[in-house]
Amino acid sequence: MRILVLGGDGYLGWPTALYLSNRGYEVAVADNFVRRQYDYELGVESLVPIYPLQQRIRTWKAVSGRDIGLYVGDLQNAEFVYQMIRDFHPDSIVHFAEQRSAPYSMIDREHAVYTQVNNVVGNLNVLYAIADIDPKIHLIKLGSMGEYGTPNIDIEEGFIEIEHNGRKDVLPFPKMPGSFYHLSKVHDSHNIHFACRNWGLRSTDLNQGVVYGVETEETKQHPHLATRLDYDHVFGTVLNRFCIQAVLGHPLTVYGRGEQIRSFLDIRDTVRCIELAALNPPAEGEYRVFNQFTEQFSLRQLADLVVSTYPGDARIEYVDDPRTEALAHYYNAKHTKLIELGLEPHYLSDTLLESLFGVIEQYKDRVSWEAIRPSVNWRRTHNQATRV
Numbered sequence: 001m002r003i004l005v006l007g008g009d010g011y012l013g014w015p016t017a018l019y020l021s022n023r024g025y026e027v028a029v030a031d032n033f034v035r036r037q038y039d040y041e042l043g044v045e046s047l048v049p050i051y052p053l054q055q056r057i058r059t060w061k062a063v064s065g066r067d068i069g070l071y072v073g074d075l076q077n078a079e080f081v082y083q084m085i086r087d088f089h090p091d092s093i094v095h096f097a098e099q100r101s102a103p104y105s106m107i108d109r110e111h112a113v114y115t116q117v118n119n120v121v122g123n124l125n126v127l128y129a130i131a132d133i134d135p136k137i138h139l140i141k142l143g144s145m146g147e148y149g150t151p152n153i154d155i156e157e158g159f160i161e162i163e164h165n166g167r168k169d170v171l172p173f174p175k176m177p178g179s180f181y182h183l184s185k186v187h188d189s190h191n192i193h194f195a196c197r198n199w200g201l202r203s204t205d206l207n208q209g210v211v212y213g214v215e216t217e218e219t220k221q222h223p224h225l226a227t228r229l230d231y232d233h234v235f236g237t238v239l240n241r242f243c244i245q246a247v248l249g250h251p252l253t254v255y256g257r258g259e260q261i262r263s264f265l266d267i268r269d270t271v272r273c274i275e276l277a278a279l280n281p282p283a284e285g286e287y288r289v290f291n292q293f294t295e296q297f298s299l300r301q302l303a304d305l306v307v308s309t310y311p312g313d314a315r316i317e318y319v320d321d322p323r324t325e326a327l328a329h330y331y332n333a334k335h336t337k338l339i340e341l342g343l344e345p346h347y348l349s350d351t352l353l354e355s356l357f358g359v360i361e362q363y364k365d366r367v368s369w370e371a372i373r374p375s376v377n378w379r380r381t382h383n384q385a386t387r388v
């Protein structure tokens with residue numbers, strides 16, 4: 001099977017490309033390196049050093065004997081997307097290549113517009129290219145559990161049966177996300193669903209939870225193969241950030257009372273879920289949604305776990321929540337479809353945290369302390385300066 005990984009230079013795209021290559025698939029990656037550009041813009045960098053993509057690919061060839069193809073370009077450029085898909089002619093396209101930080105999308109008007117244009121236009125170009133070149137190509141698209149928000153009912157996997165005024169239908173699950181980034185994912189989901197219904201495309205929309213961890217079997221094989229580990233307040237995801245704060249002796253910054261509940265998964269399960277989706281493609285015209293996570297925790301539960309596992313002193317500091325989100329709420333999301341396809345989850349454990357502490361310890365001198373404190377505020381005031 002030929003698999004094209006869009007966003008192959010990113011936190012998840014690179015380990016996914018390595019995993020699939022190691023399992024014998026023909027793999028190519030595409031990226032425009034804009035994620036590295038956000039680091040320059042924000043004055044931060046991955047805690048674990050990451051090597052240029054070309055170097056990563058050369059090292060993988062040396063280590064494994066396997067080739068990974070490379071396409072450098074922007075998905076917003078339709079000509080690039082069409083040429084790449086014609087040239088590589090994949091069976092499946094895994095689409096990770098979006099601006100993925102909620103705080104980044106909430107910095108100001110410019111970042112909100114950029115996020116939505118980049119994500120929605122890139123995804124539309126991919127949909128059109130698949131429809132024009134080969135509608136049999138399976139699009140595996142990364143969405144987010146954040147698309148649903150925190151409704152006061154159980155969250156289903158994409159669709160819900162609704163009875164209204166005596167009539168019934170199965171309809172897309174209502175979405176009420178909490179940032180312009182998450183809204184871009186909702187717009188993508190609608191566009192993909194529409195393309196499947198109208199053009200007969202086949203797609204899997206993976207509503208993924210928050211990913212933690214930094215190592216997979218493949219990335220561990222050589223320092224050049226490492227993936228990024230972000231801890232800054234804009235791109236750092238919560239568990240990775242808590243672990244880094246513990247190792248640095250910085251209090252674990254829990255927003256509000258820490259009662260917000262979110263869904264999580266290990267990076268080793270992300271790569272496996274992608275393979276499971278690729279091995280079990282949907283039918284022609286089918287749009288399906290999998291909730292891609294393995295466990296749910298409140299932020300306080302996670303912080304307590306990190307504090308109790310870390311061998312040194314670690315403490316929690318409750319800070320004002322810069323986001324507008326429900327501080328305490330019901331949360332129960334279904335996630336059975338990937339398990340039914342064969343996912344055997346890695347549950348969050350002390351051993352995982354201990355290995356993460358080890359990686360962080362090794363690179364802790366690279367930390368920029370200014371990057372840790374939250375500075376993007378979801379609330380706007382009328383006279384807030386905004387760049388136009």
Ligand SMILES: NC(=O)c1ccc[n+]([C@@H]2O[C@H](COP(=O)([O-])OP(=O)(O)OC[C@H]3O[C@@H](n4cnc5c(N)ncnc54)[C@H](O)[C@@H]3O)[C@@H](O)[C@H]2O)c1
Nearest residue numbers: 007009010011012032034035074075096097098100142211
């Ligand atoms: N990391 C998580 O915890 C998480 C959770 C849920 C969903 N996701 C989704 O998974 C995907 C990957 O996340 P990640 O953490 O690896 O993000 P990342 O930012 O590390 O990687 C995304 C990659 O896509 C590239 N990219 C962005 N826009 C592009 C464009 N227009 N053209 C070409 N390349 C482009 C970036 O340069 C980057 O290398 C994202 O779509 C994200 O929304 C991630």
